[in-house]
Structure formats: C-alpha cells, structure tokens
Amino acid sequence: MTAKRSTLKRKHLLGMAELSRTDITQILETAASIREINYRDIKKVPTLRGKTIINLFFENSTRTRTSFELAGKRMSADVVNISVASSSVAKGETLIDTMITLQAMNPDVVVVRHAEPGVHALLARHVDTAVVNAGDGGHEHPTQSLLDMLTIEDNLHRLNRKNFEGLVVAICGDVLHSRVARSNAIGLRTMGAQVRLVGPPTLMPRFAEEALGAPVFYDLDEGLAGAQVVMVLRLQLERMHAAFIPSVREYFKFWGLSRRRLACAAPGALVMHPGPVNRGVEISSELTDDPERTVILDQVANGLAIRMAVLYRLCSGRVVVEKEQMTTDATLKGEGP
Amino acid sequence: MNAEAGTLLIKGGRVIDPVRRFDATADLLLVAGKIEEIGRPDPPPGCPVIDATGLVVAPGLVDMHVHLREPGFEFKETIASGTRTAAAGGVTSVAAMANTNPVIDDPSVVGYILEKARAAGHANVFPIGALTRGLRGETLTEMGLLQKAGCVAFSDDGRPVMDSGVMRKALDYSRAFNALLIQHAEDLGLAARGCMNEGVVASRLGLPGIPAESEDIIVDRDIRLVSLTGGRYHVAHISTRGAVQAVAAARARGLPVSCEATPHHLALTDIAVGDYDTDAKMSPPLRGEVDRQALREGLAQGVVTVIASDHAPHDLDSKRVPFCQAANGVVGLETLLPITLELVAEGVVNLNAALAAITCNPAQLLGIDRGTLLPGRPADVVLFDANEAWTVDAARLHGMARNTCFHGRPVRGRVKVTILAGRIVYRDGD
Amino acid sequence: MDAMTQLHEEIVMTADAVRQAVDRLAQHIQADVTQPQNWVVIGIRRGGAVVARLLRDRLTQLRGITLPIGYLDITFYRDDLDTVGPNPLVGATDLAMDIDDKHIILVDDVLFTGRTIRAALNALFDFGRPEGVSLAILVDRGHRQLPIQPDYVAETLETQRRESIKLVEKGTGEFVVVRRLRA
Numbered sequence A: 001m002t003a004k005r006s007t008l009k010r011k012h013l014l015g016m017a018e019l020s021r022t023d024i025t026q027i028l029e030t031a032a033s034i035r036e037i038n039y040r041d042i043k044k045v046p047t048l049r050g051k052t053i054i055n056l057f058f059e060n061s062t063r064t065r066t067s068f069e070l071a072g073k074r075m076s077a078d079v080v081n082i083s084v085a086s087s088s089v090a091k092g093e094t095l096i097d098t099m100i101t102l103q104a105m106n107p108d109v110v111v112v113r114h115a116e117p118g119v120h121a122l123l124a125r126h127v128d129t130a131v132v133n134a135g136d137g138g139h140e141h142p143t144q145s146l147l148d149m150l151t152i153e154d155n156l157h158r159l160n161r162k163n164f165e166g167l168v169v170a171i172c173g174d175v176l177h178s179r180v181a182r183s184n185a186i187g188l189r190t191m192g193a194q195v196r197l198v199g200p201p202t203l204m205p206r207f208a209e210e211a212l213g214a215p216v217f218y219d220l221d222e223g224l225a226g227a228q229v230v231m232v233l234r235l236q237l238e239r240m241h242a243a244f245i246p247s248v249r250e251y252f253k254f255w256g257l258s259r260r261r262l263a264c265a266a267p268g269a270l271v272m273h274p275g276p277v278n279r280g281v282e283i284s285s286e287l288t289d290d291p292e293r294t295v296i297l298d299q300v301a302n303g304l305a306i307r308m309a310v311l312y313r314l315c316s317g318r319v320v321v322e323k324e325q326m327t328t329d330a331t332l333k334g335e336g337p
Numbered sequence B: 001m002n003a004e005a006g007t008l009l010i011k012g013g014r015v016i017d018p019v020r021r022f023d024a025t026a027d028l029l030l031v032a033g034k035i036e037e038i039g040r041p042d043p044p045p046g047c048p049v050i051d052a053t054g055l056v057v058a059p060g061l062v063d064m065h066v067h068l069r070e071p072g073f074e075f076k077e078t079i080a081s082g083t084r085t086a087a088a089g090g091v092t093s094v095a096a097m098a099n100t101n102p103v104i105d106d107p108s109v110v111g112y113i114l115e116k117a118r119a120a121g122h123a124n125v126f127p128i129g130a131l132t133r134g135l136r137g138e139t140l141t142e143m144g145l146l147q148k149a150g151c152v153a154f155s156d157d158g159r160p161v162m163d164s165g166v167m168r169k170a171l172d173y174s175r176a177f178n179a180l181l182i183q184h185a186e187d188l189g190l191a192a193r194g195c196m197n198e199g200v201v202a203s204r205l206g207l208p209g210i211p212a213e214s215e216d217i218i219v220d221r222d223i224r225l226v227s228l229t230g231g232r233y234h235v236a237h238i239s240t241r242g243a244v245q246a247v248a249a250a251r252a253r254g255l256p257v258s259c260e261a262t263p264h265h266l267a268l269t270d271i272a273v274g275d276y277d278t279d280a281k282m283s284p285p286l287r288g289e290v291d292r293q294a295l296r297e298g299l300a301q302g303v304v305t306v307i308a309s310d311h312a313p314h315d316l317d318s319k320r321v322p323f324c325q326a327a328n329g330v331v332g333l334e335t336l337l338p339i340t341l342e343l344v345a346e347g348v349v350n351l352n353a354a355l356a357a358i359t360c361n362p363a364q365l366l367g368i369d370r371g372t373l374l375p376g377r378p379a380d381v382v383l384f385d386a387n388e389a390w391t392v393d394a395a396r397l398h399g400m401a402r403n404t405c406f407h408g409r410p411v412r413g414r415v416k417v418t419i420l421a422g423r424i425v426y427r428d429g430d
Numbered sequence C: 001m002d003a004m005t006q007l008h009e010e011i012v013m014t015a016d017a018v019r020q021a022v023d024r025l026a027q028h029i030q031a032d033v034t035q036p037q038n039w040v041v042i043g044i045r046r047g048g049a050v051v052a053r054l055l056r057d058r059l060t061q062l063r064g065i066t067l068p069i070g071y072l073d074i075t076f077y078r079d080d081l082d083t084v085g086p087n088p089l090v091g092a093t094d095l096a097m098d099i100d101d102k103h104i105i106l107v108d109d110v111l112f113t114g115r116t117i118r119a120a121l122n123a124l125f126d127f128g129r130p131e132g133v134s135l136a137i138l139v140d141r142g143h144r145q146l147p148i149q150p151d152y153v154a155e156t157l158e159t160q161r162r163e164s165i166k167l168v169e170k171g172t173g174e175f176v177v178v179r180r181l182r183a
C-alpha cells in the first residue's frame, strides 16, 4: 500500500472527480478484502456497530438502495431508509429542510440519490454529516464507477493486463444523461485507462472530449475497435419523446450491442452494464445472458463490497495517518499466501 | 438666511459629464433641486457645501434594467429596498422591469409603482411596460396609454417574445409612440431545460446547457423585423458574440438597434458556476470566454452602449435549492459602478465612455432628462472615490437580497455621496 | 505527521533473537500437540502472520507434520474505529479450513493491551466454533487492559506505555523487533 496521503480529507463521497489514484486504489483494495465477508456463513462484522446510516432516496432505485442498506447492515450499522416521492420535493426548499431534520438524529452517513445534478454539493455545504452521492441526475454516481472498476480489476488477467494503465474502455450509449458514464470516464482516466465515448450525436454532451477527456465516436464499430472493456449504458425510453432519437428500432440497429457487433472489440472483451438492462434496446438478450462475456452479476456483488468499503472509509476517524503505522504496515504488506 | 431646499455646493471635485465630454476640476452648484452651474459659481448665502476633493463628481447613475419585484414579490425586494440599494450604488434612476405580479401591463400598476417610489424617495423609478399582456407573448399592451402613464420602454423581460408575428406587430405599432422595445433574446426551444451556458463546464457538471445560438437566433430575427418595420429595438443583457456581431452590423446599416451588457457578463464566465453555485445562475447564463471578450470589444467599439445591472433580487429559499431549480438572477445595483470601473482599469474603455454607459446613454435611449449635469436638469449627482479599494460582501448590501455573484471580489471605486434632486439620499458610512 | 520524523528507533530483538524466540515457542507448543490433525495455526495480520508462518515451519521441522495455517485480519473487529486513519489498511482474512471443533493456536507478534486478541477472538467465532484456543506470543510487553493471558510467550519486555514495539522486516526474510518512542 502506498504511503501517500489521501486527498479525500472531507468526509464525503460526492464524485469521482475528487478522488485521486491513491484514493481509488485504497477503496478498491479495501473492497477486495471486504468481499470475503459476504461469502461467510455469518455475513456480518461488528465494524460499524453504533453507527447510523440514512438512505435518503428522492428517486426510486431499489437496487442501489438495497445495496447500500445491506452494506451498512453487514457491518452492523443501523440503517434507515427514507424514500421521498419526487413530487413532494418539487419545491426544492424542503430538500434542505429534510436534510436538517435528519441531521437532528445525528446520523454518521447520509446516502443521497436525487434527480438533480449537484444536489450533494448543496447538501454538503449546508449540513455537517458525511454525504455519499448515490447518483445525482446526469452528474455522478461514484460507487457505481468504483464497483465497475473493481469488476474490471478482477478480470484484468483475462485481458492480459496488470493494471488499468492503457486499458481501452468504450462507454456506449446515452452519455449525455448518464452519471455512470461521467463517473467512469473521470475515474478510469484517473487510473490511466483510455476511455472512449460512443453513441448518437444527440446523446453526447457538447465538448465531451474536452469536458471528460475522452474521444467521441458516433459509429459503434469504430468505437469498439480494439476495446477491451465495453460498458453499455441504459437508454431511458422517455428520450424518444424529447426527440433525442427517433425509435428504439433504429437505436438498436446502430448503437445496440450484440454478439456480432462485439466482434469488433478486442478478443475476450468484457461486457458491462449498470442495470437494469433493456433487452433488445441497448444490448441483445443473447449477449446479456452470456456468462462468458458479460459480468453484470459480478457488478452487483462487487457493488455491495464497494459500498461497505466506502461506508467504512467515511466512518473511520482521524484524517491524519501516522507515518509510523504506514511504514510498518507497508513493510509487512502481502505477508502470508 | 437659509438656502432654498435642494441647494448645495459641491466643491473641488473632478467633475465629469460624459454627454459633453466635460472632465475638469470644478465646483458644482445645485439650486432648488436643479443643476445650476459648473465652474466657479457664486453660492447663495447659507448654501451647504460638500468638499469633493479627490472625488469624482458625475451624473447620478442610470440603470435601465432593474427588477424591483413590487408588486407581488415583496419577500424578494420592495420598491423602497430596491431604490435604497440603488442609492447606495450611486444609481439615482432605475428602469423597473414589468415582470411583477400583477404585471405592468395596465396604467393602474404604473401609477402604483410611481407612488411607492415617490414615497420611498431614494431614487427615481421609471417603469417599463409589458410588451404583451400578462407577458404571454400573444396580444400587445396599450403602449400609448402606458407611455402616458409613465412607461419609458416596453419589454416582456424574463421571457422573450417568441412569436415572430407578434414581435413584428409590436415593432410596427411602437412607431406610433416612438417607443423603445427591449427584448430578452432567448429561443425557448433551444434553451429547453437548460440552466447554464452550454459548454465544457456544463458537460462536466452534467447540467443541461443553453447554447449561445438561442440568443443569436432571436437577435438575428428581430433585426430583420426592425429592418421590416423601423421600430426601435434594444437587446437586454446581451451575452453572446453572435448577438454582438448582429447588433454591430445592424447599427452599421443605420437601423435603430442598441444593446446593453451586464457587469457580470462583462466580468465573468461560466467557470464562476464552480461547484453548482446558484448565485452564478442567471438568464442569460454566464457564457464562455470568447463571448465575454466579444462583449468587451463591443463596448470598446461603441456597439454595446449601455451597461445595466439586470438587478434581480431573490430570497434565500429561491437560491438554496438544486441548481436547475434555483431562480435566475443576481443583484447588481451596488456593483454596477465598481465593475464598470474595473473595465476602465483593464483598459477596455476610458472613464468617459464607461460613465456614459451608465448615465447619458441609457437616459437617451429611455428619453428621460437624467444622466447629465447640464444646467437646468434635475440635480441627480453621485460622488465617488475611484480608487478606494473594498471587497464585495453580500451581507453588507443595502437591499433585501444577498444573491450577488461578486461576493468576496476585491473591487475599486466607492460611492461616497448620492444626491437626488439636490437632496442627499446616501452617504457612505452613515 | 511531521512530528513523527523525529523518531527514536532501537532494535530490541535481532533477527537471530527472533529466530530463537520462535524456536522456543515451537518447543513449548509441540509438547502439547497430542492430536496434530485437530490443530490449526492462525496468525493475526500483520505481524502475527509472520510469526505464525515461522512457527508453523519450525513445528514442521520438529514434528514432521505440517499444520494447516490461516490468517485473520481484525480491522473490522477493532473497537477504535474513530481513531484509525481515513484509509485503513485492510488485509485479507484467509481461513480456508473448517475451524469447528479444532484447537486453534492463535499467534501474534506483540501482546500489549489485549484489545487485538479480543477482536481476533470475536472474528474467529464468526467463522465457527473451535474446541479450544491457545494464544502464542513472540513478545509480551505488558500494559494489559483486558483479562487476557498468553499460553505461550517467547520473550517479555519492559516497556513504556508511549513506546511502540513492532515486528518489522529488515532485508528479505529477516525480521527484527524494534522499539520506537512516539513523539
């Protein structure tokens, strides 16, 4: 483990943009160690006993919420789920009110999912509790990106690689509205990967190359050429009504991933999807169910470990790490099989 | 024997009257609320004297784009508080936008506003009438009656007149009264759900953007309609290079087209949005550097002839929400002068031209007898120390709202005394 | 952090002394191992893992049998969450064997307050129900805060509370025990 100091001094996790390579490496390593807990008979450790975690979800997401809930519970934290229907917070001022009310309960971490970009920056400015961004509109979804990276790391040997350096990752689909794309583009670039963005021009942010540091491809085959990891994004079906794309039929034909299209990518390329999958829209059903190529279920399992690692990191205390501790630990790193 | 009310001698200041390029150390005598004489006047006995040594003595500033929020939004700002912050900013005349509730689309509302302003007595208020009833962009307001009641221009500001047919009729009809039409130029279809400038920053923040073309298209269209009708047309808060170019070309052709830029669009870019700072959210949004430079060049070349604050006060709750949901607008009356002087310090324009943009130029467009120190005119005067450095502090503004995008900015140029019709309405430190 | 650069460091057990100490532990323990098939060695990361490996190797030499070995990371069982760093180092727990009804030799490098052992016992019992647990320690430095006593101790050391006693690697495969004074 590196003895460099972490840049994550604030006790929040708002986005990949604020994490250094050291931070990401540490979170991935912690998560990799934590994973073992989830395969024990007794899937629970006392680490966060007495800590309170609030899942504050302004947007429906059973998957992400369950993942955070289980993560907290497996580390013995008290977890409270609060779902607020979007309609009742249309008047935004209740958002801060809600947060301040919750703060009176003195939680240690509040996990927030919201449809509006930047909500977490707003909350972090107005409350003291550690805030975890579980997705803010089209901005960021850092734990999704971290779990994707853990999944890639698990498969690096398949791709004949030791680390992320130079790994070619194609992120395909509705990049414009995707927090997953944004977080992954930023995080993977921090780790040294070469990221490409692939999708129709109407679903690509303007100046994407400059903003996210990744070249843009409008042709799927070109974008896939040589890619070792293919991340397929979910297409929100309501995009059709806003005239971003004319039809699902046309979208799948030109930007949907199938086994045939995947042949353009590097041999053995990994296929990922943040779920839930729209079969036959962004990815073919056949490919979705191919365990040789897709790692969608691994992503779910890793999501739990990443969220445990993140909660642990935010709940653990002091900011300054003692140098002595670090050198000693570094000395004995890797002892044992 | 006491001098008549509104009589005052301002001694030893650097007197600047931009309209006639007057700039010299002189005394200024105000008698009975009017400008009497500049030079070495003979004050009447008992005349109070203000020592203006080291200060600039200029016409009281004219801000032709202000939202006073009253009637209807008195929790954001009132006519009294809005004109109080104006006086603190050296502004003696404000043109008040029509997007109140009720909208200024009826002479009775005009009367209400003028009465409130007179009662408050901090600054002159010149109402701007709505261009269409209820700002709905459909049917024209009674421009003639509104003008008679006191409206100095017409605008649906806050939203554009999207229908080309309506805009054409408005420009055409306004000729009967030689009225000025002010457009908030924004194609709503292009702006869609956008909440900041479409650019690298928006793409990084995941915020929906508003392309510069949304402004360009409306300005281009309107100029064609001006060419068709001959109506007087003014672009509010111009923010894009394309729009400045279009206005420059129209003026070169002799069309009655003008535009104003705000201090924030001249000083800042979309980078100021930073970490979703809602105090940097306004309409039109802060643009990119190319646009900002075009605005400054436009000012230097006399295409942009007016600097106006687009003072848009908001209560805390309207800004303390997610960025996209936050209200548009920033307050600006107290930063109008220092940011304008910043442009002088940076060599964009000389002091005379800079002051013209916030005095005589807007006054002439609105057809009001302000913004100059010509003898016989109302004695609206500002005294400021052009070199005094201070730091903008939202908490110390004189209006009700705190939503400034210049909080913490070190500036130069501090208003010392503001005089309205010969009466001191603001004095620094009081 | 910078205060730690003024660190006073002293070797209190040389590599040879460590080897001899492990040997003493192995001698003590082997006499008690009557049914080797029931015994398991488990080292507490990180220093205890080293000692466990050395101890197991020595037992193999002495008895010609190779006991199964496992490693326990107690990070998630510590009672001082608020004082560990923001990026706590977590090692992998590796207990491939079934520990039900086994006799465990729990191994650590330094025994101090007893809190680590408390955490290790908690962790261990999340994996099964051993028949018994013995504690083997390289260095007992005193200052116990919990009622925990080792079954096998190679060395005892007089220490100050503020000192830190650690097993560290000096050169490949050479381990020494150092004493450091906390600033």
Ligand SMILES: [Zn+2]
Pocket: B157, B158, B159, B184, B236, B237, B283, B284
């Ligand atoms: Zn406007």
